[in-house]
Amino acid sequence: MQNNVAELVDTLIVEDLSEKDINRALSDLEPEEVALALESLPLDQRMQVWETIKEEERLDIFVELRGEARALILRELGEDQIDLLFKDMEAEDLLEIDDTLPDRLVDIALKRMNKKQQEYYQQANTYDDDEVGHWIDHDILIASQSIRVSEALRLLKKEISEYSDVIYLVNRTGRWVGCVKFHSLIAAQPHINISELMVEDYPFLTASTDVVKSADAVERSGHIALPVLDDNQTLLGRFDIGSAMEILRETSEGQLMSTAGLNEESDLFAPVKRSARTRGLWLGINLLTAFMASAFIGIFEATLQQVVALAVLMPVVASMGGIAGSQTLTLIVRGLALGQITRSNLFSLLDKELRVGGLNGMVWAVVIGIISAWWFDSFALGCVIGLAIIVNIIMAALSGVLIPVLLDKLKIDPALSGSVILTTVTDIVGFVAFLGLGTLFLI
Structure with a gap:
């Protein structure tokens, strides 16, 4: 990724590219790579490149930017542009950046969300941002512990999110009872009860657990995600390995930056x-x-x-x-x-x-x-x-x-x-x- 970003930055700074050329240069990069490239450009050039990015791609890139870089871009955008930027924002995106946004913009983003996303956002804010309950992913497969394998297999035909390899089982009250691996379902007889396939002693996280400790637990668990439960054992969502590694990386970077009295949100080209x-x-x-x-x-x-x-x-x-x-x-x-x-x-x-x-x-x-x-x-x-x-x-x-x-x-x-x-x-x-x-x- 570093080589891709370095090459792109050199190209954008040295060459006078057209909008079409810039889009072509950005097309093969992930949002985090584009964000790194933008942060590596002086502010004037940064805004020129930002204006060439397709509207449907801007939000993902905006979320990946550091807080100070986000603030500098927002300062250059008009109200209409901000409204367009926030129109497809989900709760997880807003939770990622809300501490770097003015309250006015947080309210705009909330109004553009559907009711379910608003509920997720409110639920997350019942936990502090250093607790794992603040950062859970709700895009998971959940099933009743009483269904049969044939019914569970139908769930696998739906769109499955990244870092998914299990179905989370709950009882009638929504309390988590265990997990079943996809491969176990595929190999099982269709008529048996899904609860017979549950993994024994599957680890879980409590929502109030420190998020860095939770990230470390996921990394050490051998699983790509762990369920997150409240104090009543109700399943709230999951904490996956992608989020865990991001938390650990940000923590490590924050400690490094803090030794110089800075923080990980600092921008190379801040005023x-x-x-x-x-x-x-x-x-x-x-x-x-x-x-x-x-x-x-x-x-x-x-x-x-x-x-x-x-x-x-x-x-x-x-x-x-x-x-x-x-x-x-x-x-x-x-x-x-x-x-x-x-x-x-x-x-x-x-x-x-x-x-x-x-x-x-x-x-x-x-x-x-x-x-x-x-x-x-x-x-x-x-x-x-x-x-x-x-x-x-x-x-x-x-x-x-x-x-x-x-x-x-x-x-x-x-x-x-x-x-x-x-x-x-x-x-x-x-x-x-x-x-x-x-x-x-x-x-």
Whole structure:
């Protein structure tokens, strides 16, 4: 897909194509590929290409765009164009993008839906957007557990949606009782009851379950979709592998982007002022933490004036602590995302990381101490930096475990804020340990 998109972007930017040529270039691409290509174009060219896309194809592409790219396109569209764009929208499409739309446009989209789609949308919004009940697919085959195989086979003659390989069985009250595989139906005698073919212990999801955990469950289940039930065991719909992989991809991308203070909805060609405003916030936060570290260095100004070697070696101490801490932080953030870290194993994990930090601290303290002692011809300086390295790497291990866990408890994304806090802690501890020990033993 990446090669297709890259080739298309190069073609659209370099060549002056006609509307017919653009349509031909887009015709073999999936909606998500076209969306990626649009996001890769400067806004003026993006709108030129958008105008050439067939009306019946625009909605699928629009839904695949990132939130910021959607907003930029909407800003350029008139009311009539928006009305046409939303005329065939279904509940699942609106749920995908409603958090990036003004309330006025959400109302327009709802009015264009049929009653069934409106009900699906309202039902989904009884769950938070981090719960799997918000993201279920209703396009499934459902049958009563009391019908015969011959009756069930007639259902297979209908149009079957993607990621379908089972019929979901319910009782008279709509409660889910199990699933029957298509291949079992085809091979079975027509007169037997369909319930005799049910798969034993078929897994299911509860609608209030966290959507990332649900996506992971689908990926690990060995099935292409899992039924989603409410607290009364009523079948609401399903959560399929396509949606699961999209959730996991977006989560991974969101964590990556958040380390830079951005989010997965950011647009490559967003207006300069908007991009500057978004990034400027985190530059300001970083500046505050840098001033905090500088303030602690200032306490030891007299020491630095007398022992210049301390100023030369300070970055080594801070860097070693920062790297050690980021390794632990990355491990813990991943563990939190996968649900591997609990109250029962937290202290064992902390003990293990402290041991790792202590061992690495001692090994690298010796290496750095020897190099520093030889470089500046001072055994005392080698001992000072060695002790500071041990202290800072152990503190980095402690912080790398506790900071993301604490942020997670406070409902703050540890991937977003963890690295900023960790760097501040390791810088301050490293500087204070190094300069403090230098003041004691070298002055």
